[in-house]
Each structure stands twice: as C-alpha cells, then as structure tokens.
Amino acid sequence: MIRRLLLALVLCLAAASPAAAQMTRIKDLGSFQGVRPNQLVGYGIVVGLAGTGDDNLEYATQGMNGVASRFGLTLPPGVNPALKNAAAVMVTADLPPFARPGQVLDITVSALGRARSLRGGTLILTPLRGADNQIYAMAQGNLAVGGLGVTAQDGSQVSVNVPSAGRIPGGATVERAVDTGFATAPGLVFNLSESDFTTAERVANAINSGLGQPIARAIDGVSIAIEAPLGAEVRTSLISRIENLPVQPADAPARVIVNARTGTVVINGAVRISPAAVSHGRLTVAVQENPTVVQPAPLSNGRTAVQQQSNIEVTEHRSPMFELPQGASLADIVRAVNAIGAAPSDLVAILEALKQAGALRADLVIL
Known part of the structure; x- marks a missing residue:
C-alpha cells in the first residue's frame, strides 16, 4: 500500500515538473493593487432563541437596552431583558471591490458569549464598520445555522457541527462605496501572489509583448508597475487585456x-x-x-x-x-x-x- 502511494506521488509530481510547465494567465498569478475586498465587522443582538441564548450576560443586556432605546423604550433598572432568548453576537462580512450602495452581502454571525445555539434566531439591525470605523453596510435577517446542540436535564449534551454560528445569505446591504483610487492613481500595480523575481520579469515582458508597447516594468519580486491613462473606463479595458495574457511562471523552488x-x-x-x-x-x-x-x-x-x-x-x-x-x-x-x-x-x-x-x-x- 505504501509503495502504491509513493508511486502515485511520483507520477503526480512528475506531471508538474519543470519540463512539463504550462502557460498560465496573468490573472491567475496575482491581483491588481487596490482591487481587493475589505473586512467589515459589527456587534449585534440575535433574538427569538428558544432558551439557548446568553444567561445574564452584561453586554447582551446592554445591547438589548440599546435596541429598546431605538424605539423610545426605557427598561427599568436591574431588569435583564435577555432571559436566554437573546444573544450577543459578532457579525462579519467581506465588502468586495467596487461594491455599490444597494448591493447585498453574505454575512457570518457568531455568538460572543455563552449562547448554546443560534438556531431559529433573528439578527436585529446591525451596522457593519470598516477599519476606519465608518459604517459601510447594515445587516439584518434570519439565521441559517447548520449545527445542532441539545442539552438534557441531567447535564448530558449532544452537539453536531457548531450551533453557535450561522450565516445570512444576502443579509447585509451596502450603504457606502469604498474609494479605491482606481481611476485616479498615477498607474497600475500588479502584485504576484508569491514572490519570484523571474516570474515578475516574465510577466512584465508578456505585458509589453502582448500590448506592443513598453508600459510594464518589474519593480521587485512581487510588484509590476504598469503605465496607464487616467479614467476608469480606459483602465478597465486595459486590465481586461492584461489579465488574459499567457505567461510561463518560473520553476518553483525545491x-x-x-x-x-x-x-x-x-x-x-x-x-x-x-x-x-x-x-x-x-x-x-x-x-x-x-x-x-x-x-x-x-x-x-x-x-x-x-x-x-x-x-x-x-x-x-x-x-x-x-x-x-x-x-x-x-x-x-x-x-x-x-x-x-x-x-x-x-x-x-x-x-x-x-x-x-x-x-x-x-x-x-x-x-
């Protein structure tokens, strides 16, 4: 059995040897600088849980007080509105490049405290902020939880997958676009996923040869600077041509x-x-x-x-x-x-x- 596995390893790696290297599109070797997703995060409250939420969690209580205050309600001092039917959660999402207001995002909701399960819960309107602390999206919706957790009266528990986290497809709406500087930057920069001076030089040569003019030069083992005219429409057309050019990457290091x-x-x-x-x-x-x-x-x-x-x-x-x-x-x-x-x-x-x-x-x- 061991010999068969090792022989299969030899055959697979022989197919990927330098002698059999294949041409690769430039778009598969890296990405353009600035054209990337941005991480968003928010703190929210999930309600509607069947007794599986937080038990007297202080920041869950504060969160529920904040939700109630939005509607002009003031809860009496010392009252715990959670009562195991609500849970404090962290909401995360990725804002894709060039996202515009009105587009929807998939979000992930994870319990912050001791909530045993978020199954059947509903996320209350939650702002999602970026690294600059600005609000870029608003999230709300019913959770889809793939996990399951059951606790008996004698303390025995059964858990399938992770019931304390779930997702809401299309649960957030973009409220603000991120200015990437794509149309006004002095030029374009293509960054390789893995540093390699030979591959960087080959990518620059492939761009110059494919476009018929010397507009690209390798800055280091990762970045290739590309001269580009101003304007989003012109640069979109230029990138479309560049990313489909074939190039042969350098051999991987031993x-x-x-x-x-x-x-x-x-x-x-x-x-x-x-x-x-x-x-x-x-x-x-x-x-x-x-x-x-x-x-x-x-x-x-x-x-x-x-x-x-x-x-x-x-x-x-x-x-x-x-x-x-x-x-x-x-x-x-x-x-x-x-x-x-x-x-x-x-x-x-x-x-x-x-x-x-x-x-x-x-x-x-x-x-």
Missing part, C-alpha cells in the same frame, strides 16, 4: 513539506540530492505478560496467588544501506526508500537526516 501531525510528506519535482549513503533500521520491542495462578499445597494454610511471568522480545529490522547518486531526483529518492520498505514516518526521519548532512538541496518545511 521544497519538501512535512506535516508531522499526519505523517504527510510532499516533495516537489525540483528537489535534488547530493551524493549520500543512507541506512535506516527499526527496533521493535514486544512485551508479553503471562500471569499464572499458583495453588498452595493441601493443608498448608496458604493462599492462592497470581505469579507474573513476563516475556520481553527485542527485534531489530536491518535494512541494507542504499546510495543516492549526484543529482538524484524525486523518483530516485522514492525508489530507494521503497527498496528498504520504509514507512512514511521513516521517510520523514531520512529527509531530516539528509538535510542535516547537507545532502538535501531543498527547503525542509515542517508544519
């Missing part, structure tokens, strides 16, 4: 990813090994307990006793040493590991030892 918690090992096709010899053995210790009952002799006034008998067996699995030649590839590494019957956990130990010996020409990333 990297080995190890997830120590799950034993997953991913090796990309750029990994190479310097000459090295590897021997890996495993030690197995087996302890077997065989208790026996000892009966006393007749008329001896003795007691029946249990005598412990332990059998300890130590087995060392010896594997032959294998040699990795100069510039060994991913296929060579997996073939050699398969030859000694190493498990994925053993492969992690071998790769770490090769890195310490200076024979692994790759970044070893431990998750």
Whole structure:
C-alpha cells in the first residue's frame, strides 16, 4: 500500500515538473493593487432563541437596552431583558471591490458569549464598520445555522457541527462605496501572489509583448508597475487585456513539506540530492505478560496467588544501506526508500537526516 502511494506521488509530481510547465494567465498569478475586498465587522443582538441564548450576560443586556432605546423604550433598572432568548453576537462580512450602495452581502454571525445555539434566531439591525470605523453596510435577517446542540436535564449534551454560528445569505446591504483610487492613481500595480523575481520579469515582458508597447516594468519580486491613462473606463479595458495574457511562471523552488501531525510528506519535482549513503533500521520491542495462578499445597494454610511471568522480545529490522547518486531526483529518492520498505514516518526521519548532512538541496518545511 505504501509503495502504491509513493508511486502515485511520483507520477503526480512528475506531471508538474519543470519540463512539463504550462502557460498560465496573468490573472491567475496575482491581483491588481487596490482591487481587493475589505473586512467589515459589527456587534449585534440575535433574538427569538428558544432558551439557548446568553444567561445574564452584561453586554447582551446592554445591547438589548440599546435596541429598546431605538424605539423610545426605557427598561427599568436591574431588569435583564435577555432571559436566554437573546444573544450577543459578532457579525462579519467581506465588502468586495467596487461594491455599490444597494448591493447585498453574505454575512457570518457568531455568538460572543455563552449562547448554546443560534438556531431559529433573528439578527436585529446591525451596522457593519470598516477599519476606519465608518459604517459601510447594515445587516439584518434570519439565521441559517447548520449545527445542532441539545442539552438534557441531567447535564448530558449532544452537539453536531457548531450551533453557535450561522450565516445570512444576502443579509447585509451596502450603504457606502469604498474609494479605491482606481481611476485616479498615477498607474497600475500588479502584485504576484508569491514572490519570484523571474516570474515578475516574465510577466512584465508578456505585458509589453502582448500590448506592443513598453508600459510594464518589474519593480521587485512581487510588484509590476504598469503605465496607464487616467479614467476608469480606459483602465478597465486595459486590465481586461492584461489579465488574459499567457505567461510561463518560473520553476518553483525545491521544497519538501512535512506535516508531522499526519505523517504527510510532499516533495516537489525540483528537489535534488547530493551524493549520500543512507541506512535506516527499526527496533521493535514486544512485551508479553503471562500471569499464572499458583495453588498452595493441601493443608498448608496458604493462599492462592497470581505469579507474573513476563516475556520481553527485542527485534531489530536491518535494512541494507542504499546510495543516492549526484543529482538524484524525486523518483530516485522514492525508489530507494521503497527498496528498504520504509514507512512514511521513516521517510520523514531520512529527509531530516539528509538535510542535516547537507545532502538535501531543498527547503525542509515542517508544519
């Protein structure tokens, strides 16, 4: 089974090797500066809960007092309006670029206190603010909760997924647009998702070649500056042409990813090994307990006793040493590991030892 998994890994990564690199659209390599979503957050109250809300939570009480005051109501001092039928919540949403007033957003509602479930609740009108503390949207609506929580009188509980959070599709309405400076900025800047000087240079060359004029230049390993005339309409047309231009990204750096918690090992096709010899053995210790009952002799006034008998067996699995030649590839590494019957956990130990010996020409990333 292990050999099949490793062989499948070789075939998958061989398809993604530098020799088989494919052309990629510029739009899939990054995004234009300023054209991004903005995070919104708000504090609100969910009502209509069937006894699963906050229990005498101070800021839930204050929130309910605030809701009541909007309608000219003043609650008597010391009265708790929550009564487990309301809950204080945090409301979050992403404001997409170029969103205009009147558009709707999906929102996520999460319990802030000790509310056990928000199922069946209704979010009261809640303002959503940006990082500048300005209101950009208003949220309200009935929650859709995928989780379920049940508590019995004896204290036993059953919970499915997370009942203390839910979503409201189209639950917020945009009230203010964000000024991105798209139409008036001195120029456009395209930012790569991952820093790579070679890819940045290739993107700039692809833009200049595709548009037939030298308007793009790589500033660093991430940003490509593009000369563009003022005006949203002209720049929209220009970006539409740029983002669909094909470019061949640079080869990924040699990297080995190890997830120590799950034993997953991913090796990309750029990994190479310097000459090295590897021997890996495993030690197995087996302890077997065989208790026996000892009966006393007749008329001896003795007691029946249990005598412990332990059998300890130590087995060392010896594997032959294998040699990795100069510039060994991913296929060579997996073939050699398969030859000694190493498990994925053993492969992690071998790769770490090769890195310490200076024979692994790759970044070893431990998750």
